[in-house]
Amino acid sequence: MPPVTTASDQTPLPFGAASAPTLDRRGLGRRLSALANASTAEVMALDAQSPPYRPLAPRIGLTGSPGAGKSTLGGRLAVLRSLQRRVGLLAIDPSSPLTGGAILGDRIRMDEVAGIERLYVRSLASRTSADGLAPNISELLVAMDSAGFEELLLETVGVGQVEHAVHHQVDTAVLVLVPGAGDYVQAMKAGMMELADIFVVNKSDLAGAAQLVTEIQGVLHAFPPPATCWLPPVVRTSVSDADSVAELSAAIDRHQSWLNAHNNAAQRQLQRQRYRLRSLLERQLAEMVSALGPDFFQASLHQQVQTLAKSLQVGFGSLSPLKP
Amino acid sequence: MKIAEKTESSSRAESSLRGRRILVAKPGLDGHDIGAKIIALALRNAGAEVIYTGLRKSAQYIARVAIDEGVDAVGLSILSGSHCELVTQVVERLQEAGAGDIQVFVGGTIPEADHAQLQAMGVRGIYTSDMPLERVVRSLAQALN
Numbered sequence: 001m002p003p004v005t006t007a008s009d010q011t012p013l014p015f016g017a018a019s020a021p022t023l024d025r026r027g028l029g030r031r032l033s034a035l036a037n038a039s040t041a042e043v044m045a046l047d048a049q050s051p052p053y054r055p056l057a058p059r060i061g062l063t064g065s066p067g068a069g070k071s072t073l074g075g076r077l078a079v080l081r082s083l084q085r086r087v088g089l090l091a092i093d094p095s096s097p098l099t100g101g102a103i104l105g106d107r108i109r110m111d112e113v114a115g116i117e118r119l120y121v122r123s124l125a126s127r128t129s130a131d132g133l134a135p136n137i138s139e140l141l142v143a144m145d146s147a148g149f150e151e152l153l154l155e156t157v158g159v160g161q162v163e164h165a166v167h168h169q170v171d172t173a174v175l176v177l178v179p180g181a182g183d184y185v186q187a188m189k190a191g192m193m194e195l196a197d198i199f200v201v202n203k204s205d206l207a208g209a210a211q212l213v214t215e216i217q218g219v220l221h222a223f224p225p226p227a228t229c230w231l232p233p234v235v236r237t238s239v240s241d242a243d244s245v246a247e248l249s250a251a252i253d254r255h256q257s258w259l260n261a262h263n264n265a266a267q268r269q270l271q272r273q274r275y276r277l278r279s280l281l282e283r284q285l286a287e288m289v290s291a292l293g294p295d296f297f298q299a300s301l302h303q304q305v306q307t308l309a310k311s312l313q314v315g316f317g318s319l320s321p322l323k324p
Numbered sequence: 325m326k327i328a329e330k331t332e333s334s335s336r337a338e339s340s341l342r343g344r345r346i347l348v349a350k351p352g353l354d355g356h357d358i359g360a361k362i363i364a365l366a367l368r369n370a371g372a373e374v375i376y377t378g379l380r381k382s383a384q385y386i387a388r389v390a391i392d393e394g395v396d397a398v399g400l401s402i403l404s405g406s407h408c409e410l411v412t413q414v415v416e417r418l419q420e421a422g423a424g425d426i427q428v429f430v431g432g433t434i435p436e437a438d439h440a441q442l443q444a445m446g447v448r449g450i451y452t453s454d455m456p457l458e459r460v461v462r463s464l465a466q467a468l469n
Contacts, residue, residue, distance in 0.1 A: 096368060101374070104375045107376075122392060
């Protein structure tokens with residue numbers, strides 16, 4: 001296996017970041033831990049104190065089934081892209097629904113990243129989220145952006161059918177598929193085919209890779225996007241082939257340039273705001289409903305909804321500041 | 325419905341480490357991590373979010389991961405006999421990075437005679453392999469809550 005190129009801390013950055021303040025890793029680490037634990041009320045209190053957020057760093061999402069190789073590929077991609085910019089990577093792993101605990105193992109696949117100053121990797125647990133992301137993901141991404149990264153990578157939980165949520169949070173969505181796993185059909189069922197900006201056929205040294213590429217291209221050509229839209233490329237990757245990772249990186253650059261030329265940032269920002277509001281309300285409602293005793297359900301459904309709507313106002317009324 | 329109730333009540337009872345982030349790390353050269361993995365699972369079952377490093381990591385690496393991941397505690401699993409040197413290195417790296425407040429715990433083959441020295445370095449808990457998992461979890465929960 002060829003050695004992975006690593007960014008030397010001494011290399012001056014080609015643009016901007018050389019003058020950026022040094023990353024306060026300890027401060028950011030603590031801040032993200034506090035944010036991940038923040039209640040809906042704390043999130044709102046924080047928002048009330050914060051200046052309006054303007055997204056700066058481009059966001060790239062990696063999604064795909066468990067075992068598709070997202071972590072390994074994401075790690076390689078992050079190392080490569082950190083040669084030219086300061087990169088922050090958020091990697092989400094599933095929480096146990098029984099105890100709420102989690103083993104966050106994405107890092108094991110990213111051994112080389114810990115020595116790179118320009119790269120910051122953070123593991124997150126999906127907790128109560130069932131959409132491949134994590135509670136307060138909007139706030140966590142904003143905190144990462146505010147820390148001065150020039151690019152953010154987001155790796156979802158591998159669940160296979162529900163990761164479309166990542167599409168609402170990133171600029172470039174990369175769908176990682178592997179030959180012979182049947183996850184291509186799952187992705188089609190889940191509508192991921194329409195939401196991916198780049199298709200990756202990973203582990204492309206395995207049998208069936210060429211066939212999978214042909215199948216994806218077949219679907220893309222059968223249902224071509226309008227000429228004004230981006231036509232997703234299909235990239236073959238194998239982590240033992242550094243050139244293939246570079247090819248994926250180049251495809252991401254092309255998509256980013258296309259986005260910049262087709263000024264639709266406002267639309268993406270609106271999508272993010274919708275997602276943020278919806279996930280906040282969903283979490284608050286889920287917490288309230290699970291705390292209800294059996295008596296509550298004696299009332300009619302109409303009354304249940306009315307009572308809950310009133311409690312929702314009360315629940316959101318008290319704002320408490322976020323503890324450090 | 326019954327299942328859901330059982331799930332909720334059992335998770336409440338056992339989740340003494342909920343919301344805590346703990347790094348389980350293997351410094352040094354010994355090649356056995358079954359103990360580290362069992363501890364990682366026990367902590368997860370108690371509700372903690374556990375980051376596991378894998379084998380043979382340097383003190384520098386462990387401190388960097390602990391800081392980036394914003395953990396509350398680092399558990400070092402050491403079976404090689406070099407615990408005093410390895411713990412010193414990790415504690416020093418954490419302090420240099422302004423993260424001396426991250427609590428350090430040690431598990432593995434740690435002779436009684438070395439406990440005082442490790443505690444003097446700031447180690448909050450020492451867990452040997454004969455200790456029941458519930459006791460380890462309880463002791464960690466007490467130290468972190």
